[in-house]
Every structure is written in C-alpha cells, then in structure tokens.
Amino acid sequence: MPQSDIMSRQFPKQSVGLVSPQLFHFDEELKLRSGKVLKGFDLMVESYGQLNAQKSNAVLICHALSGDHHAAGYHSHKDKKPGWWESCIGPGKPIDTDRFFVVSLNNLGGCAGSTGPASINPQTGTYYGPDFPVVTVRDWVNSQVLLMKRLEISCWAAVVGGSLGGMQVLRWAISHAQSLQHAVCIAAAPKLSAQNIAFNEVARHSIISDPNFHAGRYLEEGVAPKQGLMLARMVGHITYLSDNAMRSKFGKTVEDFEAPGSNFGRDLRSGKLSYGFNVDFQVESYLHYQGERFSENFDANTYLLMTKALDYFDPSVDYGGDLSKAFSESDCKFLLMSFSTDWRFPPERSRELVNDLLKAGREVTYLEIDADEGHDAFLLPIPRYLEGLGAYMNQVFQKDCSNAA
Amino acid sequence: MPQSDIMSRQFPKQSVGLVSPQLFHFDEELKLRSGKVLKGFDLMVESYGQLNAQKSNAVLICHALSGDHHAAGYHSHKDKKPGWWESCIGPGKPIDTDRFFVVSLNNLGGCAGSTGPASINPQTGTYYGPDFPVVTVRDWVNSQVLLMKRLEISCWAAVVGGSLGGMQVLRWAISHAQSLQHAVCIAAAPKLSAQNIAFNEVARHSIISDPNFHAGRYLEEGVAPKQGLMLARMVGHITYLSDNAMRSKFGKTVEDFEAPGSNFGRDLRSGKLSYGFNVDFQVESYLHYQGERFSENFDANTYLLMTKALDYFDPSVDYGGDLSKAFSESDCKFLLMSFSTDWRFPPERSRELVNDLLKAGREVTYLEIDADEGHDAFLLPIPRYLEGLGAYMNQVFQKDCSNAA
Numbered sequence: 029m030p031q032s033d034i035m036s037r038q039f040p041k042q043s044v045g046l047v048s049p050q051l052f053h054f055d056e057e058l059k060l061r062s063g064k065v066l067k068g069f070d071l072m073v074e075s076y077g078q079l080n081a082q083k084s085n086a087v088l089i090c091h092a093l094s095g096d097h098h099a100a101g102y103h104s105h106k107d108k109k110p111g112w113w114e115s116c117i118g119p120g121k122p123i124d125t126d127r128f129f130v131v132s133l134n135n136l137g138g139c140a141g142s143t144g145p146a147s148i149n150p151q152t153g154t155y156y157g158p159d160f161p162v163v164t165v166r167d168w169v170n171s172q173v174l175l176m177k178r179l180e181i182s183c184w185a186a187v188v189g190g191s192l193g194g195m196q197v198l199r200w201a202i203s204h205a206q207s208l209q210h211a212v213c214i215a216a217a218p219k220l221s222a223q224n225i226a227f228n229e230v231a232r233h234s235i236i237s238d239p240n241f242h243a244g245r246y247l248e249e250g251v252a253p254k255q256g257l258m259l260a261r262m263v264g265h266i267t268y269l270s271d272n273a274m275r276s277k278f279g280k281t282v283e284d285f286e287a288p289g290s291n292f293g294r295d296l297r298s299g300k301l302s303y304g305f306n307v308d309f310q311v312e313s314y315l316h317y318q319g320e321r322f323s324e325n326f327d328a329n330t331y332l333l334m335t336k337a338l339d340y341f342d343p344s345v346d347y348g349g350d351l352s353k354a355f356s357e358s359d360c361k362f363l364l365m366s367f368s369t370d371w372r373f374p375p376e377r378s379r380e381l382v383n384d385l386l387k388a389g390r391e392v393t394y395l396e397i398d399a400d401e402g403h404d405a406f407l408l409p410i411p412r413y414l415e416g417l418g419a420y421m422n423q424v425f426q427k428d429c430s431n432a433a
Numbered sequence: 434m435p436q437s438d439i440m441s442r443q444f445p446k447q448s449v450g451l452v453s454p455q456l457f458h459f460d461e462e463l464k465l466r467s468g469k470v471l472k473g474f475d476l477m478v479e480s481y482g483q484l485n486a487q488k489s490n491a492v493l494i495c496h497a498l499s500g501d502h503h504a505a506g507y508h509s510h511k512d513k514k515p516g517w518w519e520s521c522i523g524p525g526k527p528i529d530t531d532r533f534f535v536v537s538l539n540n541l542g543g544c545a546g547s548t549g550p551a552s553i554n555p556q557t558g559t560y561y562g563p564d565f566p567v568v569t570v571r572d573w574v575n576s577q578v579l580l581m582k583r584l585e586i587s588c589w590a591a592v593v594g595g596s597l598g599g600m601q602v603l604r605w606a607i608s609h610a611q612s613l614q615h616a617v618c619i620a621a622a623p624k625l626s627a628q629n630i631a632f633n634e635v636a637r638h639s640i641i642s643d644p645n646f647h648a649g650r651y652l653e654e655g656v657a658p659k660q661g662l663m664l665a666r667m668v669g670h671i672t673y674l675s676d677n678a679m680r681s682k683f684g685k686t687v688e689d690f691e692a693p694g695s696n697f698g699r700d701l702r703s704g705k706l707s708y709g710f711n712v713d714f715q716v717e718s719y720l721h722y723q724g725e726r727f728s729e730n731f732d733a734n735t736y737l738l739m740t741k742a743l744d745y746f747d748p749s750v751d752y753g754g755d756l757s758k759a760f761s762e763s764d765c766k767f768l769l770m771s772f773s774t775d776w777r778f779p780p781e782r783s784r785e786l787v788n789d790l791l792k793a794g795r796e797v798t799y800l801e802i803d804a805d806e807g808h809d810a811f812l813l814p815i816p817r818y819l820e821g822l823g824a825y826m827n828q829v830f831q832k833d834c835s836n837a838a
Contacts, residue, residue: 221676223674223680225717226679230671232710233663234639237660237664255642259638262631271627274628274631275626301745303567305641311627311630316634340706
C-alpha cells in the first residue's frame with residue numbers, strides 16, 4: 029500500500045506513489061500439474077488502494093512473461109521508472125485505486141522474490157536451478173487461490189491480465205468460476221500457435237546452448253548465460269512490436285541515407301554503413317540494449333519456465349478440445365481486448381475466445397483497439413485502450429462493489 | 434550441362450538430370466561498394482540447356498540467402514535431392530531448358546565453391562574468414578556481369594530470382610539496363626523493413642556470440658560456431674513459413690492432446706508433455722532438425738555476409754530515396770510475383786515496387802499468388818505460381834528468343 033513520506037519527491041499525481049512489496053509465506057503443499065509437489069513457497073505481493081468492509085472491491089492483476097508484482101508506483105524516491113502497468117493502475121486510472129483494492133504478485137517460478145529457480149531449495153541448501161519444477165498457468169492460479177484465502181477475499185471483483193496474464197484470467201474463469209465477478213483478458217489467445225511455440229523454442233535453445241548455462245546450475249558456478257538470455261529477449265522483443273511500430277520507432281532505416289557521393293550516406297546511428305558486422309541501424313542497437321538490460325535483470329531458468337507455461341496452456345484439453353465447454357460453468361462476465369497490429373496474439377485469437385464464450389452463453393464485451401504498437405500495446409498508454417478498460421472497470425465498480433464502498 | 438550415363442538411375446523426366454558445376458576464375462579486379470578491392474576471384478557455375486546461335490536465349494538465375502549454383506538436376510546418381518529450384522527449371526518446366534540456356538552461380542562470399550570467407554586468401558595463405566570483405570547486391574551483379582562477358586552473352590533473355598535473388602534482378606534492371614530483356618523478381622522487396630533487419634541482427638548476434646566463432650577465424654581453429662548458426666537458421670526458418678503453414682505442417686499442436694485423466698494426454702511427438710525442457714511439440718523438433726542440418730553444411734561467415742547484403746540493399750539511395758527514378762532508364766520488361774501469406778516480404782512490398790515501376794513508365798506484370806506456404810512458397814511447386822511464371826517465360830521465348838531458335 030502507498031506510504032507517505034515528508035521527504036518524498038513528488039510522484040505524478042495519478043500514481044499510487046511509494047509502495048512496498050510484502051512477502052507471503054505458504055506452508056501449504058502445492059500439488060503441481062506435472063505431478064510434483066512444492067512443499068511450501070513464498071509469493072512476493074504488492075497491493076494498492078484499500079479493501080472495503082465487504083471485501084467486494086478486490087482486483088487481482090496477473091503478470092505476463094517478464095512481469096512481476098511491481099505493477100504500479102515506485103519502490104524508492106530514486107526509482108526512475110514506476111511499475112510495469114503504471115498506465116492502467118492508480119488513482120483515477122482505468123483500474124482506479126481510489127475505488128479498487130488491487131493485488132499484484134510475482135508468480136511461482138519467477139525471479140522477483142517469489143519462490144523460483146533462483147531461490148534456495150530448503151531440501152538441498154542451494155539454488156533450485158533446474159530442479160525447480162515446470163509450472164503451468166493452472167499451478168499459478170492455484171497458488172493465487174491460496175493468496176486470496178490468506179487475504180480473506182472470497183471473490184475478486186475482477187481478475188485482470190494481458191498476454192500470459194490473460195491466460196491466467198481464463199484459467200480463473202474456468203476453474204474457479206465462483207471466485208470472480210469479472211474476467212478481463214487482454215491481448216491473449218486460447219493457446220499458442222505453432223509459430224508462437226517456435227519462437228519460444230528459439231529463446232529456450234539460445235539459453236540452453238549458452239556455455240554459461242551449465243545445465244541450469246549457473247548460479248552455483250557464479251556465472252549466468254547472459255548471451256543466451258540476451259538473444260532470447262531480442263527474438264521476443266521483435267514479436268512484441270509490430271512491423272509498423274519498428275518502422276516509426278527507428279525512422280526509415282536505409283532510406284534515410286543521404287544521396288550518392290557519400291558512400292551510401294549516413295545511417296541513423298553512426299553516419300555511415302560500417303561494411304562490417306558492427307551495428308549499422310538503430311533497430312540493431314535498440315535490440316542489443318533491450319537484450320543486454322534484460323539479461324542483467326532476469327533469471328534464465330525463470331525465462332525457460334515462463335515460456336513452457338505459455339506453450340502448455342490450453343484449457344480446452346480437459347473438454348475434448350472444445351473450449352466453449354470449458355466456459356460452460358464460468359458465471360463471471362468477460363471483457364476481452366485485442367490490438368489491431370498485435371501479430372503475437374492477433375485479434376483473430378481473441379475473436380476465437382469471444383466465439384467460444386458466446387457459444388457457452390457467457391456475457392462478453394469485446395474491444396478491438398486500433399493501435400500501431402503491436403503486442404506491446406497492452407502495456408502502453410493508448411487513449412482508446414485506457415478509455416475502454418476504464419469504462420468497463422467503472423461499470424464493475426458501480427454494479428458490483430459500490431454498495432459496499 | 435546434363436550428362437548422359439548408361440549406368441545412370443532414372444531421373445525424373447522433367448529434370449535436367451545429371452549436371453556438373455564448373456569453376457570460372459576471374460583475374461579481373463573487382464572494386465567493391467565498400468571501397469575494398471578483390472584481386473581475382475572464382476565463381477562456381479552451372480548451366481542447363483543450350484545457348485542458341487544468336488545467344489538470345491540465356492537466362493540468369495540469382496540465388497537467395499542460403500542458395501547456390503546448384504539450382505536444378507543432380508550432381509550424382511546417389512543424390513537424394515535435386516537442386517533448389519528443380520520445381521521451376523527443367524525440360525517443359527516454367528524456365529524451360531528445352532528452350533532456354535539457364536545459367537546459375539554461387540555468389541561471391543558464398544560457401545559452395547565461389548570465392549568466399551571459407552576460401553584460402555592467396556595473400557595470407559590461410560582462410561579469408563572475417564577478412565573477406567562485406568559484399569553488396571551491387572557487387573554480386575558486377576561479378577555476374579563479368580561472368581556474362583566470359584560466356585560471351587551480350588543480353589540476358591531474362592534475369593530471374595526470388596527473395597534476395599529478386600533484389601539482384603532489380604539491381605540488374607537499374608544498373609545494367611541494356612543487358613537484359615526481362616526482369617523476373619519474385620517474393621522480394623525494395624528494401625528491408627526494420628523488422629527484417631532485426632531478425633537478421635538476431636541471426637548475426639547468435640553466430641558472433643557463439644564461443645566457437647573466434648572472431649570469425651573458426652576454420653583456423655578447426656571448429657565451427659554450429660550452435661550460433663543453428664539458432665540463426667531456426668529464427669530464419671520461422672520467418673520463411675507462414676503461421677498457417679506451420680499449423681498445417683505440425684498438426685494442431687496442443688489441441689491434439691487427449692482429454693483428461695492422461696496427464697494432459699499425448700503430444701504429437703512423444704505421447705505426453707515432458708514437464709521439462711526437452712522437445713515437446715513437433716514444431717520444435719522440426720526447427721532443431723532444420724537448424725542442425727544447416728549448421729553442418731553452411732559457413733557462418735557466409736551467413737553473416739548474406740544477411741548484411743540484405744540489410745544494405747536499397748537501390749533508391751542513389752536517387753534521393755525515389756525508387757521510381759531508379760527505374761527511369763530500365764528498358765526491360767518486368768514480372769513481379771508475391772505470395773499472400775509471405776510475411777517476410779509480403780505482397781505490399783511487391784506492390785510498392787509495381788507502383789514505382791508504373792510511375793517510371795515501365796511495362797510490368799504483377800501476379801499475387803494465393804498460397805499458404807509463406808515466403809518459402811517461391812521454392813515450392815505451387816501450381817498457380819508455376820503456371821504464371823511459365824506463361825510469362827513462354828512469352829519471353831516467343832517474342833525475344835524464338836527468331837533465333
């Protein structure tokens with residue numbers, strides 16, 4: 029929850045400001061989809077806003093591949109950047125912390141404080157590393173159910189997430205139908221395409237084939253497979269941006285060269301082509317920068333786990349491949365959103381979900397947002413997106429929470 | 434040229450059959466776009482069909498990123514696979530060797546016999562490796578002009594190529610307007626998009642960061658950056674296939690699992706999910722296979738060079754960014770083709786070219802082929818594609834070569 033501090037710098041007005049994460053320990057055994065059992069675990073959690081007396085205004089935020097519990101606000105006065113969903117969460121924002129009690133956590137297997145491969149395995153006294161079990165979206169949701177009980181919340185006003193977070197939302201709606209009023213699933217898909225899986229496998233292979241990977245025991249060796257993780261992120265990053273977004277972000281690439289006489293002219297980075305294998309174009313240095321920064325702040329084993337959770341997600345498998353049957357007992361209401369230039373989980377994939385929800389007789393609102401930013405759009409302050417999400421969440425509050433406000 | 438052999442196995446009727454490549458040495462200095470000079474070089478060349486008396490029926494084939502001179506036929510009776518464009522080149526095929534004299538070469542910087550990084554540098558007595566200069570599409574075309582002179586051909590009936598090969602076709606039409614009658618440019622683009630460059634940079638970075646790369650001097654070390662090259666190919670391969678093509682090639686991925694009770698059921702590869710980082714889905718083993726096979730047969734330095742030639746291609750730079758001006762002196766006729774699901778060089782990119790050609794007053798035929806196969810389509814025996822190409826080439830022969838037949 030936000031803290032006040034007389035010495036504090038001024039955070040933006042619509043920010044939750046200074047926040048502190050909180051570690052929750054669970055002694056409960058968690059039986060995983062793989063058949064393995066996690067004997068006790070920690071979840072790192074943040075919350076914003078106040079839980080009302082009737083506990084009817086709680087919203088759960090589910091994070092995507094590289095996200096964590098730090099969805100909004102700042103951890104210190106020195107923080108340059110706020111949480112990853114600052115555009116959506118805060119006072120007066122679409123997920124309005126003046127109204128909602130917002131809970132955000134780092135998922136199991138993560139590397140931001142929750143138990144994961146970079147944690148110490150109490151049974152061995154050293155890092156879990158590759159011994160940390162593969163976790164699925166269902167496992168995450170089961171751990172989130174335990175968190176919900178700990179917080180003494182019996183029903184979420186809404187469970188909200190984008191991308192892999194949206195898949196957790198779907199799993200909540202299918203397996204814990206009584207525990208949420210609204211499912212808000214943004215830029216997701218009912219399951220991965222072969223192309224999605226292929227990109228994930230490239231990412232995994234680049235990590236695993238890094239000589240510093242040491243079969244996942246790199247922490248014990250005091251090293252990290254940074255090159256592999258960097259490559260994984262570079263590939264991933266390309267799939268998060270649309271071709272258009274890249275074009276407008278990095279200018280016109282080659283056509284910005286000057287006309288003849290100047291040895292092809294300048295490029296946007298150094299002034300001229302290198303005729304070597306240095307970086308020539310801005311898009312290359314951008315990818316390097318993104319990849320390097322990520323490789324210094326993220327755990328490679330966690331990256332492997334997250335991509336497998338994506339690959340394995342398919343809630344229709346328990347229903348003979350018919351996703352509409354999966355939704356037959358979901359009595360929450362649904363908001364689905366997609367973005368026109370998202371080619372990772374394009375609008376068609378959200379429409380598949382809408383069709384299955386309608387077939388199941390569910391109440392569903394669908395918003396397809398025109399946006400140039402590709403899959404990344406769900407993290408960005410795109411006015412129509414924020415307006416649409418805000419309008420829906422406002423309705424959630426008016427109908428399902430306000431009697432208790 | 435095809436050879437007959439009494440002991441030969443039966444090759445398919447519409448194949449040129451057994452062929453032998455021929456090495457051409459050039460003593461000429463080749464001044465490269467980078468400013469560097471290549472003092473003599475070799476080109477590995479194949480030809481199919483017979484040059485007519487008036488030398489009016491010669492067709493030049495330009496290869497793409499990983500192609501070579503071996504475009505059609507078989508090198509031995511044991512060869513399992515024919516040349517890379519067997520579907521298009523042969524007796525009675527679209528590029529009909531009963532009519533045309535077809536010339537195909539391995540480009541400079543290649544690794545199939547022409548001078549490249551894996552060749553011995555006569556000045557040092559060891560492999561060129563990273564000392565082999567960066568070559569551009571223009572440099573390739575200049576070397577092809579020398580080959581043309583050596584073959585005593587003054588004008589190609591057509592210059593034909595797909596992808597990076599199509600870019601060479603455009604360069605011929607722009608810089609050597611008097612030396613070709615027809616430019617056939619398939620599945621290409623006027624220049625790369627930022628996304629295209631980004632994928633190329635991932636490929637390069639994966640090669641360069643492989644510990645076996647040794648700053649490009651791996652041959653001297655007796656090793657090869659196979660992991661890096663494998664990753665590069667895996668990424669590339671994803672971009673050659675459409676999402677649809679992958680889906681139909683690899684079944685329905687997760688939805689092919691059996692229903693509950695069987696631990697998620699089987700996947701298409703091993704029967705059940707691994708809950709580990711082994712290969713779970715067919716698309717993963719397919720990519721591994723493609724990547725491994727490629728990494729055993731291709732030179733990593735050549736891969737770097739080819740991707741840079743792609744990145745640097747932009748014939749508009751000499752014309753203030755206006756490609757239509759580049760075509761103002763091209764008096765050949767143009768056939769452009771694209772494929773509906775090609776997302777590497779999608780139809781829009783070919784239409785850009787068509788528009789610039791029309792603006793320049795050129796005669797251009799454009800065919801957009803509905804095909805599920807993505808960028809790879811240009812290599813595949815897709816009936817409408819072969820019919821379209823064949824109809825055009827037939828016209829080329831009737832109008833421009835037959836008087837000399």
